[in-house]
Amino acid sequence: MKKAKRRTPERIVETALRLFNEFGEPNVTTTVIADEMNISPGNLYYHYRNKDEIVNALFADYEREIDALLTLRDTAPREAEDIWFYLHLLFEIIWKYRFLYRDINDLLTRNRRVETHFSRILAHKQQTAVALCNGLAASGVLEATPDEVAALAVNITLVTTFWLSFEHARQPRKPPDIGRGIYQVMSLAAPWLRGPARQLLQQLSQAYI
Amino acid sequence: MKKAKRRTPERIVETALRLFNEFGEPNVTTTVIADEMNISPGNLYYHYRNKDEIVNALFADYEREIDALLTLRDTAPREAEDIWFYLHLLFEIIWKYRFLYRDINDLLTRNRRVETHFSRILAHKQQTAVALCNGLAASGVLEATPDEVAALAVNITLVTTFWLSFEHARQPRKPPDIGRGIYQVMSLAAPWLRGPARQLLQQLSQAYI
Numbered sequence: 001m002k003k004a005k006r007r008t009p010e011r012i013v014e015t016a017l018r019l020f021n022e023f024g025e026p027n028v029t030t031t032v033i034a035d036e037m038n039i040s041p042g043n044l045y046y047h048y049r050n051k052d053e054i055v056n057a058l059f060a061d062y063e064r065e066i067d068a069l070l071t072l073r074d075t076a077p078r079e080a081e082d083i084w085f086y087l088h089l090l091f092e093i094i095w096k097y098r099f100l101y102r103d104i105n106d107l108l109t110r111n112r113r114v115e116t117h118f119s120r121i122l123a124h125k126q127q128t129a130v131a132l133c134n135g136l137a138a139s140g141v142l143e144a145t146p147d148e149v150a151a152l153a154v155n156i157t158l159v160t161t162f163w164l165s166f167e168h169a170r171q172p173r174k175p176p177d178i179g180r181g182i183y184q185v186m187s188l189a190a191p192w193l194r195g196p197a198r199q200l201l202q203q204l205s206q207a208y209i
Numbered sequence: 210m211k212k213a214k215r216r217t218p219e220r221i222v223e224t225a226l227r228l229f230n231e232f233g234e235p236n237v238t239t240t241v242i243a244d245e246m247n248i249s250p251g252n253l254y255y256h257y258r259n260k261d262e263i264v265n266a267l268f269a270d271y272e273r274e275i276d277a278l279l280t281l282r283d284t285a286p287r288e289a290e291d292i293w294f295y296l297h298l299l300f301e302i303i304w305k306y307r308f309l310y311r312d313i314n315d316l317l318t319r320n321r322r323v324e325t326h327f328s329r330i331l332a333h334k335q336q337t338a339v340a341l342c343n344g345l346a347a348s349g350v351l352e353a354t355p356d357e358v359a360a361l362a363v364n365i366t367l368v369t370t371f372w373l374s375f376e377h378a379r380q381p382r383k384p385p386d387i388g389r390g391i392y393q394v395m396s397l398a399a400p401w402l403r404g405p406a407r408q409l410l411q412q413l414s415q416a417y418i
Contacts, residue, residue: 024314024318026315102314103314103315104374104378105233105311105312105314105315105374105377105378106235106314106315108377108378108381109233109381115381118378119378119379119380119381122375122378123379148396148399148400151392151393151396151399152396154393155368155393155396155397157375158367158368158371158372158375158393159364159367159368161375161378162367162370162371162375163367165313165314165371165374166331166366166367166371168314168317169313169314169317169327169328169331169370170328170331170332171328172317172318172324172328183360184360184364184367187357187360187361187364188364188397190357190360191357191400192400205356
């Protein structure tokens with residue numbers, strides 16, 4: 001049996017994502033996307049009437065993926081090592097949709113859907129950070145007051161969201177090493193960790209600093 | 210004696226700064242700036258040939274002000290309370306030139322001078338954070354290993370640089386309370402503080418959370 005060919009709408013969003021990530025969303029027009037795919041602009045417009053519709057489709061994909069990760073289930077990480085792995089998954093999604101993170105202020109200004117949904121995602125990230133800290137506290141791995149956990153969760157949300165922009169501002173022409181971003185997030189939690197979790201963090205971090 | 214009238218070039222950069230901060234730099238043209246000042250575009254172009262020259266003039270002002278603060282002298286803060294005051298001065302400069310921080314990725318892409326100088330300012334910020342932590346350590350106020358201080362300094366640099374963008378993404382239509390930003394930076398250092406410094410931080414933070 002022959003493998004089914006990917007459908008044009010899927011190929012459009014995949015191509016757009018690749019070009020947005022490489023050149024920045026403001027610098028990629030629908031014409032460039034159609035050119036890259038060897039299809040006519042008319043064919044593209046048949047599926048997406050304008051670039052904002054493509055951005056919205058990508059944002060919906062991003063939102064689905066990040067919400068699935070942020071919604072903790074019975075398998076929620078309880079140990080420092082699980083958190084490291086969890087942060088890897090989070091940074092992979094951020095990296096996959098990095099154009100959103102690099103141009104977030106511009107998109108927030110221009111796109112009402114991004115404005116409302118992105119702030120909801122940030123709130124979800126922050127709630128999840130609080131829940132993860134409380135989970136670690138329940139296993140005796142982390143020790144902090146509720147105020148300390150609240151401030152820590154805000155900083156975790158901020159660092160996971162803007163680490164990529166920060167690296168870009170520091171070294172605009174060098175691809176970032178995501179492991180260093182995870183290390184920065186882990187080092188926010190480090191002083192609150194107790195017992196073997198702290199040594200484990202130090203071992204894990206050797207690979208990244 | 211009559212007070213000397215401010216010169217036109219000064220008034221141009223002041224007006225541009227106000228409009229950039231309010232509406233975002235990409236949304237303000239030289240025509241809008243001239244209109245706002247009730248001068249002709251020709252008069253404006255006599256002083257600044259294009260908008261990039263105005264942005265560069267503002268960036269030079271910003272750079273001078275932030276470098277002066279980041280260059281520690283004998284009066285460098287040594288106590289937790291001095292750090293709070295120091296962060297106030299830093300956030301005041303960031304707030305004054307907030308258009309730079311909100312549109313930093315866009316400016317980095319478009320403006321070679323901003324690209325090179327902004328990454329230098331970030332490196333300076335990070336060095337100063339290390340020096341401040343070492344100063345606090347010398348007075349017995351802070352206790353951390355060199356690796357811990359290095360990771361802390363990166364996070365301090367990141368949070369001071371992107372807190373405004375973070376607040377904007379969380380609540381795009383609400384003016385931010387800078388005290389909360391300072392609190393987030395102080396809470397990065399909090400777990401490393403020893404003795405009365407830690408209680409002082411808790412008292413100071415009551416006003417902001």
